[in-house]
Amino acid sequence: MGDKGNTGLGAPELASNEVLRAVAAGAATLAQGAHGDGVRALQEALGALGLGDPTKADGSFGTKTHAAVVALQAAEDLPQTGMVDAATIAALDRRLAARRTPPLDEALARAAGLSPEQAAALGRAPSAAQAPAAPSRNDQGYFTDASRLPQVVPGAEPDPDSPPPAVDSVGDRPATSSVSGALAADRSAHLVELRRALGGDARALAALDRLLAAGRLHTGALLPNLGAMAGARRDPRLVLEGGIDPHLVLAQAIRHVDNPLRVKQGACHGTCGAGTMEYVLLRVDPAEFVRILDGITREAGEVKLRSGRVLRMPRNAILRDASGRVDIDRMFQSALMNHATAMSWIFDYDNPEDNDSFWAALGGDSRVPLGNFTSLFQDIMGGSYTSVSSLLRSGASVADDVAGAMGRGEKVPILLKWEGGYHWVVAEKIERGAGGAPASVILRNPVGSDSCKGAPPRAPLPEGCGRFRMKYADLAEHIHGATLRG
Incomplete structure (x- = not known):
């Protein structure tokens, strides 16, 4: 029913059972009334997490097993169906893996080739006499993202979510696909x-x-x-x-x-x-x-x-x-x-x-x-790309090529004259006015934000994240070059 090497299960007590491998692969489920070795392995795993008594695993999916599964699903913020599906098995697997996570010192030691004692020493704050006056970027410690270890470089960015806007002004976020149902x-x-x-x-x-x-x-x-x-x-x-x-x-x-x-x-x-x-x-x-x-x-x-x-x-x-x-x-x-x-x-x-x-x-x-x-860009994307520049042609001619590419649905990297220098941005959508003439362009600043002050003239879009709108005439005046397909 399953392939031991392709289940994604890390806990051996789950991965070794054929029925649970099938559940993890989305090919089967377990629910109240089921019997067999798969149920027994499930009961033992739940018991190991304190959600049941592993000594009473009898291979019969009854009310107690159902209650234990519901408790696991509630703790993992999953639908509380009491039925064991791929998501539930994955949650169970994660919890079993977490129980096996070795202490930090042991993990550091194994990764760095040190003894646990040496790894632990890395985590101790140096004395005043030992502390360097100002650590340089070439004097880095190990495992700097652990809160109790020396922070000699900036930590990880907070990495907040910036959820996709409910209404995308570019209008071409992938729509919900017609593909539905269970995965293969x-x-x-x-x-x-x-x-x-x-x-x-x-x-x-x-x-x-x-x-x-x-x-x-x-x-x-x-x-x-x-x-x-x-x-x-x-x-x-x-x-x-x-x-x-x-x-x-x-x-x-x-x-x-x-x-x-x-x-x-x-x-x-x-x-x-x-x-x-x-x-x-x-x-x-x-x-x-x-x-x-x-x-x-x-x-x-x-x-x-x-x-x-x-x-x-x-x-x-x-x-x-x-x-x-x-x-x-x-x-x-x-x-x-x-x-x-x-x-x-x-x-x-x-x-x-x-x-x-x-x-x-x-x-x-x-x-x-x-x-x-x-x-x-050609190396990465494949196919053929070419550069167009306002050094050899008029800005209006380059802008027209960019508008044509956007009309074909392309995302076009363009180089703009920007506050006394040059700046790469992405042209994403052309907006046309009366008679179909280009009126404005939607672009995205890779900085990830844009106050829209200074040159070139532009206005921020509601979703932020570097998106802005620019009049087409201003695009033609400020465009320096672009990378186009073909």
């Missing part, structure tokens, strides 16, 4: 594995539920790619150097797929091009975003792009900074910046300093030129 068995197994890997992360689980309800997990590569990510080992340096729990990478990825408006460029970082590219990829091909993020955060730290070229994550992108970005934004954007930088074999992008690249050395910042952006 192999997809259900991926879903169970994702729920297990997310543990008790309520916000990520809620985002996953929204993706499921919208039909976005029923077909395509998104769910398999997320499942592969859930089952893969992350680069141990994420924990050792950045204090990044591996589950956090998966959780942030799911929440970004659910709502790409969470993407942020980062304060005081010239990564507008990379942030724009990340946002477009999430809007156009979220499954590929997941695949790339999975690759660069694995132990190898690299992934082959559609072009055949390899994208690598710079090691210095692991350390948390003060840019206001969540972990996956910082790592993904740093990898893109490093890859897009001309002559990166001489000058690698340095995230902590936001410089040390060839173009930074020339221009004084980390600006990604139009041609470099288009080359990397």
